[in-house]
Amino acid sequence: MKDLLWSEFQDSVERCLVRHRSILDVMTKLQESEARVNRALAKAVTTCGCVRISAARQRVPEGIPLQELQAHMETHLAGAICDNCRETLEVELGNHLFYVAGLCNLLDLNLYDLFLKERQRLSALGIYKFC
Numbered sequence: 001m002k003d004l005l006w007s008e009f010q011d012s013v014e015r016c017l018v019r020h021r022s023i024l025d026v027m028t029k030l031q032e033s034e035a036r037v038n039r040a041l042a043k044a045v046t047t048c049g050c051v052r053i054s055a056a057r058q059r060v061p062e063g064i065p066l067q068e069l070q071a072h073m074e075t076h077l078a079g080a081i082c083d084n085c086r087e088t089l090e091v092e093l094g095n096h097l098f099y100v101a102g103l104c105n106l107l108d109l110n111l112y113d114l115f116l117k118e119r120q121r122l123s124a125l126g127i128y129k130f131c
Helices: 002-016 023-048 066-072 083-106 111-130
Strands: 051-053 077-079
Touching (some): 002 083, 023 083, 083 111
Antiparallel strands (some): 051 077
């Protein structure tokens, strides 16, 4: 059932992506959508103020095992996204997913298969995947 939802989404993107069929168009639209996600988050901080970013150097105790590292890492976020900012971020992230699916379509990649492969890599490598 889940793979059907992913396939339907990818098929819907294929039908809707009419104007931007060039790989260059999709690449630049993907980059633009990423910038819009970042802008929406920045506005949640600077305009709305529902969240704050308070960043400083991460302080990690000496000799801590990698498995315990997450417990010592800060997100640098304070507060919670309000309903208005949440809605904006959901729209922008949805647009970003649209262009990711569009890129997959042009490259003949299956988005659900990519999801499964990435999940498998995470299961196999866990935290070591991103070290």
